[in-house]
Amino acid sequence: MLGYFFRRLLYMGIVLFMVSILSFYIINLPPGSWIENYASELEASGDIVDEAELEFLLQRYGLDRPLHEQYIRWIIPLVTQGDFGESFEWNQPVWPLIEERLFLTMTVSLASIIFVYVVSIPIALYSAINQYSVGDYFFSFMGLIGLATPNFLIALVFMIIMLRVFGVTPGGLFSPEYLRAPWSLAKFGDMLLHLPVPVVVIGTAGTAGLIRILRAQLLDEFQKQYVITARAKGLRERFLIIKYPLRMAFNPIVSSIGSLLPQIVSGSAIVSIVLGLPTTGPLLLRALIAQDTYAAASMLLMLSVMTVLGVFISDLLLMWLDPRIRYERGN
Numbered sequence: 001m002l003g004y005f006f007r008r009l010l011y012m013g014i015v016l017f018m019v020s021i022l023s024f025y026i027i028n029l030p031p032g033s034w035i036e037n038y039a040s041e042l043e044a045s046g047d048i049v050d051e052a053e054l055e056f057l058l059q060r061y062g063l064d065r066p067l068h069e070q071y072i073r074w075i076i077p078l079v080t081q082g083d084f085g086e087s088f089e090w091n092q093p094v095w096p097l098i099e100e101r102l103f104l105t106m107t108v109s110l111a112s113i114i115f116v117y118v119v120s121i122p123i124a125l126y127s128a129i130n131q132y133s134v135g136d137y138f139f140s141f142m143g144l145i146g147l148a149t150p151n152f153l154i155a156l157v158f159m160i161i162m163l164r165v166f167g168v169t170p171g172g173l174f175s176p177e178y179l180r181a182p183w184s185l186a187k188f189g190d191m192l193l194h195l196p197v198p199v200v201v202i203g204t205a206g207t208a209g210l211i212r213i214l215r216a217q218l219l220d221e222f223q224k225q226y227v228i229t230a231r232a233k234g235l236r237e238r239f240l241i242i243k244y245p246l247r248m249a250f251n252p253i254v255s256s257i258g259s260l261l262p263q264i265v266s267g268s269a270i271v272s273i274v275l276g277l278p279t280t281g282p283l284l285l286r287a288l289i290a291q292d293t294y295a296a297a298s299m300l301l302m303l304s305v306m307t308v309l310g311v312f313i314s315d316l317l318l319m320w321l322d323p324r325i326r327y328e329r330g331n
Contacts, residue, residue, distance in 0.1 A: 012308045016301065023300040024071050027293050034088045034291045035063055061088055074294055085294030089287065094298050098280055104173060105279040111195055112203040120210035125246065128218035139211065146208030155201045155274040162197070171276040198275055202268045210253065217249035247321065254317045
């Protein structure tokens with residue numbers, strides 16, 4: 001088992017290294033650069049473009065160097081010192097810029113994951129046990145609606161309902177008086193009050209998909225011989241379902257954890273823009289549009305870290321959940 005851990009850590013390091021190179025290259029693939037965008041914005045606003053200032057910025061951020069030198073200038077301080085570089089667009093270090101946004105993103109994402117599992121597992125269990133009942137048809141229909149409706153459209157519907165029914169605009173994660181306030185119990189409580197709307201909106205698609213997967217897996221397990229034999233021996237239905245079919249049906253669910261967290265984080269960018277959430281999604285989109293290389297590459301690398309860690313955790317959970325699964329050679 002110890003050898004498996006070391007191999008996985010080595011593989012994770014190689015994957016992250018390759019992702020960092022690829023993402024850095026793709027960010028710089030479009031024609032132009034941040035300097036050219038900055039000069040165009042100055043011209044559009046009627047300001048005088050100072051060539052000396054542009055030359056200074058080119059040398060300051062190393063944009064006058066070849067792409068591989070720019071990458072080395074970014075990746076070496078990141079690995080050795082934890083320095084993510086400096087944002088061109090915001091004119092400040094990247095980490096302080098995304099630190100609080102990353103915390104809020106993780107809070108919304110983890111709450112969305114909890115919402116997905118808490119809602120989908122009981123519904124899928126009910127639908128599988130009561131196949132072709134009125135409730136099963138209702139939840140299946142609602143699941144199809146959830147899969148077919150874009151999250152940003154659900155966000156707009158929520159905003160209209162909250163505004164017209166309750167007179168409240170569910171935008172952002174904080175009330176205006178807490179936007180610039182330091183963290184306190186009052187600010188944390190205010191965030192919890194604003195959290196349900198983005199959690200429900202972001203988690204809707206994941207909940208609908210998980211219900212369909214888990215229901216199909218349970219129905220498949222119900223037809224297997226061990227379930228039929230256990231029922232014939234008089235084993236209590238509730239104990240039987242929870243002890244065996246539900247446990248076996250969790251395998252594809254657990255294996256999807258690796259992609260669930262980065263999918264919720266990256267997939268919520270449009271929802272975050274619609275709801276005005278101060279998360280990393282809108283910041284990443286702005287950095288990509290402006291070709292803010294260090295900021296965009298750092299956030300993409302963080303998403304990659306979440307992905308490889310999620311896959312690693314899901315593999316460990318699969319080993320614990322299903323003893324038949326082994327990753328060591330010879331077992």
